[in-house]
Each structure stands twice: as C-alpha cells, then as structure tokens.
Amino acid sequence: MNIIAICGSPRRGNTEFALKKLLTKAGELGHKTELILLREKKVEHCRGCLSCDDTGKCPILDDMNSITEKMVANDLIVFGSPNYFNNVSGLMKDFFDRLNPAYGNKKLDGKKAVVLFVGDEVRNIDKALVVVESLTNSLGISIIGDLYLNAKDAQGLENDPESVKKIDDFVVSILS
Numbered sequence: 001m002n003i004i005a006i007c008g009s010p011r012r013g014n015t016e017f018a019l020k021k022l023l024t025k026a027g028e029l030g031h032k033t034e035l036i037l038l039r040e041k042k043v044e045h046c047r048g049c050l051s052c053d054d055t056g057k058c059p060i061l062d063d064m065n066s067i068t069e070k071m072v073a074n075d076l077i078v079f080g081s082p083n084y085f086n087n088v089s090g091l092m093k094d095f096f097d098r099l100n101p102a103y104g105n106k107k108l109d110g111k112k113a114v115v116l117f118v119g120d121e122v123r124n125i126d127k128a129l130v131v132v133e134s135l136t137n138s139l140g141i142s143i144i145g146d147l148y149l150n151a152k153d154a155q156g157l158e159n160d161p162e163s164v165k166k167i168d169d170f171v172v173s174i175l176s
C-alpha cells in the first residue's frame, strides 16, 4: 500500500515524531511511505471565491496542487495534527479548507484515512476528531483508525516509550 502522511504542526515536535514513527513501522511492514510537513510548504488561506465549485480547481498557484495529487496517488492518507483548542492546528485547517476543490471534483472519493492527534491532555478527544470527520465525510474519505497521544513539550513523545509502543501497535492494528 502507498501511504502519505500530512503533518499539521508548526514545529518539529510530537506530531512530526509520531508520524515518522508511524511511517517507519509501516515501511517495515512493506508499505511505501511519504511525509509532507505543511510547515515547509506554501499553502495559502482559502480566499473563499468558491470558483472551485464550478471548475474543480483552485486559482491559487502554490504547493496545494502537488500535495493533492500526491494524496490522489496514495491509498491511505494519515492526517496528523496537534490538538489546538480541540481542533486541528491553523496550518492544518488552512490545508483542509484548500481541499474544497475535491468536494466538487471527487478526486479523493473512496480514499482511506487515519487520524493522529497529539495533545497535552486526554479530554475532549472526540471533539477534535469531529473536525476531521466533517472534512472526510464531505470528501468521501473513510476513517479507518484514530490515535490520540499525550504530550506537551516538543520532545515529550520521543521520551515516552509507552507512547512509542502505542504508535507501533496502532500501525500493526490498522495495516494487518
């Protein structure tokens, strides 16, 4: 299977670490993987013109088009974000809004996705997940698994063997 992970953290922290770990484990299981760090990409805010409803395309020429094409080319999409006020990060939300062309052109219809959140508390996990479900339901993507990890400082997960094991076990459970 081809797996692409999208990282919505603005820092080199827990979400990035968790996604790398997840992809490494998937690679060990024989899958082909790629990681997209949104903080390194140019993804402008959606301008709300809604021309994509008619054309299936976004008039903004930045990295969004190539990221979308990569998502189309992969079988499984992993959405990874820090929990920001029981929502995705702003970086991730901008990315989600820019996926609106796929609502009309159905390019991502039938794809499978996995959701990974990192937060410093374990309350309100469901609220954060609802945000992602609102996107995936609209685009015809089905969520086949979700993982919520607990950490605050940037190296929090890296220094927590229990969380690292959780990631490996999660990968095995969704890919077997």
Ligand SMILES: Cc1cc2nc3c(=O)[nH]c(=O)nc-3n(C[C@H](O)[C@H](O)[C@H](O)COP(=O)(O)O)c2cc1C
Residues within 6 Å of the ligand: 009, 010, 011, 012, 013, 014, 015, 016, 081, 082, 083, 084, 085, 086, 087, 118, 119, 120, 121, 122, 151, 152, 153, 154, 156
């Ligand atoms: C603006 C902001 C809002 C946050 N809101 C929450 C929250 O509502 N719930 C929570 O559990 N953690 C919250 N956090 C903590 C982060 O989710 C946590 O530090 C996480 O490890 C960050 O992931 P990263 O290292 O990948 O950036 C917030 C952090 C920031 C910067």
